[in-house]
Amino acid sequence: MRYIPLKTIAVLLMLLTSMSSCKEETSNKVLYLGHTLPQSHPVHKGILEFQKALEAKSKGTLKVKIFPDAQLGSEREVLELLQIGSVAATKVSAATLSNFVPEYHILGIPYLFRDKQHQFDVLEGDVGKSILEKGSKFWLRGLCYYDAGSRSFYTSEKAIRTPEDLKGLKIRVMNNQMAINMVNSMGGSATPLAYGELYTAIQQGVVDGAENNPPSFVSSNHYEISKYYTLDQHSSVPDVLLIGTKFWNKLSDQEKIWVQEAADExxxxxxxxxxxxxxxxxxxxxxxxxxxxxxxxxxFAEKSKSVVEDFVKEFPEMAPIVTQIKNN
Structure with missing residues (x-):
């Protein structure tokens, strides 16, 4: 008998309660969408636009019920709920998604994109759409990408002006091999750590700093205890809006068009x-x-070249995609 974690059971009960209290007409379909971000976050605001556009296009026959603030669990936990069909949609970082769909690893390569224009030319073009579709075989269909900015280093005591300044510094990273390899290649000591523990870890000197985008740097209040913010912009990992294929396959052809158009808008x-x-x-x-x-x-880009080389050796089938992106 398969073990179901107590937290998952609690989430399913909450969803069942929400469904039973919903007063929609039986002909309506309700898309339950969970994510981990606060309601003040710009990505949550984008999701609200998705909700508004989809309900308008379908004239209310497709509803979106949003569960922000990690109400349904971590990014990984919500992805698993999508796979079993308990939740219809979510927003996750491409870094988290790479643990389910290998092609998303590509988007974490340091200095992959020349600038913001190049990034979205790629993501909204053939390469980006192809990666979104790769998730379908894992029951996770990508709809669109959301801008999650560029990640940069911030530190509490020592300024980082060149890669050499990273030597001897413990830098918190996501529990993602690409991020770990990148920091280590630049001379730092990559330290995977839960995000919720980071403020205290910086404050107590457990780590010397971390890396993230400006909105996260401020919304987490890390700017209160970090004196230096170095805009090296080493990676630009997007967020991804996903729909579970178990829900997607229940939609009519017209409903699928509405969902995709609402996501793109x-x-x-x-x-x-x-x-x-x-x-x-x-x-x-x-x-x-x-x-x-x-x-x-x-x-910094020069120091991180070995990360790209190692990635291509490990995943030779993805080398043509990396080359295509760089030549775009």
Whole structure:
């Protein structure tokens, strides 16, 4: 008999309660969407646009019920709920998704994209759409990408101006092999750590710093205890809006068109929400006395070349995709 974690049972009970209290007409379909972000986050605002657009296009026959703030569990836990059909949709980082769909590893390669324009030319083009479709065989169909910015280093005591400044520093990273290899290749000591433990870890000197995008740097309050923010922009891992194939396959052809169109429209709206959030986050950080450092990014890119080489050796079948992206 398969063991079902107590947390999963609790989530399923909550969903059943929500379903039973829903007063929609029986002809309506309700898309339950869970994610881990707070409601103030620009990605959540993008999801609200998806909700609004889908309900408008379907004239209310397709409803979206959103569960933010990790109400349904971690990113990995919600992905598993999608796979068994208990939840219809979610938003996760491509880094988390790479543990389910290998092709998403590509999007975590350091300095893969030349700039923001290049990134979205790729993601919204043939390569990006192909990667979204790869998840279907794992019951996780990608709908669109949301801007999650670029990740950069921040530290509490020592400024990072060149890769050499990373030597001897313990830098918190996601529990993701690409991120670990990248920091180590630059001379730092990559330290995987739960995000919720990071504020205290920096404060107590367990780690010397971390890496993330500006909105996360500020919303987590890490700017309060980190004096330096180095905008080396080493990776630009997008978020992905997904729908479980168990729910997708229940939709009519017209409903599938509405869902995809609503997702695409929400992705364009979310870019503006993200840009506004970055500007406000940088303003808050500067006002708090954080030194913003603009380094020579090519020095960091050069140090991380071995990460790309090792990745291509491990996944030779993905080498053509990496080359296609770089030549785009």
């Amino acid at each position: 929400s992705a364009q709206a979310q870019k503006k929400f993200w840009n506004d959030s970055v500007e406000e986050s940088m303003r808050v950080a500067k006002a708090a006395g954080v030194e913003i450092i603009i380094p020579e990014k090519s020095l």
